[in-house]
Amino acid sequence: MAKRIIVKVPDPILYKRCREVDVFDARLHSLLDDMKDTVKAANGAGLAAPQVAVLKRVCVVDTEDGYFELINPVLKSQSGEQTGAEGCLSVPKKYGTVTRPMKVTVLAQDRNGDMKKYKVHGFTARAFMHEMDHLDGIVYTSKATDITDGE
Numbered sequence: 001m002a003k004r005i006i007v008k009v010p011d012p013i014l015y016k017r018c019r020e021v022d023v024f025d026a027r028l029h030s031l032l033d034d035m036k037d038t039v040k041a042a043n044g045a046g047l048a049a050p051q052v053a054v055l056k057r058v059c060v061v062d063t064e065d066g067y068f069e070l071i072n073p074v075l076k077s078q079s080g081e082q083t084g085a086e087g088c089l090s091v092p093k094k095y096g097t098v099t100r101p102m103k104v105t106v107l108a109q110d111r112n113g114d115m116k117k118y119k120v121h122g123f124t125a126r127a128f129m130h131e132m133d134h135l136d137g138i139v140y141t142s143k144a145t146d147i148t149d150g151e
């Protein structure tokens, strides 16, 4: 396991659509292990593969609700709304106000290719949606109603 370098805006890799994962091998596992090291070291709430320069539909979320590895995630349903502050490890020292669903149901494969269903709400739902947007080349700043400088 190793920390990887986090790609920052405006690197064009952050605006590309990622490819589906169809091979669940040791290479994928080492990517996931490295992403865990990287997000923990950066004290982030999540990290998507394009942020470490890998254009695959892989992301991780790390919140008080747990640590999640999402491969080929798909949003199945959503309800409610929340508006709040959001940041991104690829957009250092900035925060923005983004409206997201309050609750989401997401289907995703795990590192072995098994399909899982996740029902999450609140901040974890926000983190899921933020990371899944990265897989479609969407950085939250394009959805934020305002951007402010922060720590």
Ligand SMILES: [Zn+2]
Binding pocket: 087, 088, 089, 090, 130, 131, 134, 140
């Ligand atoms: Zn981000």
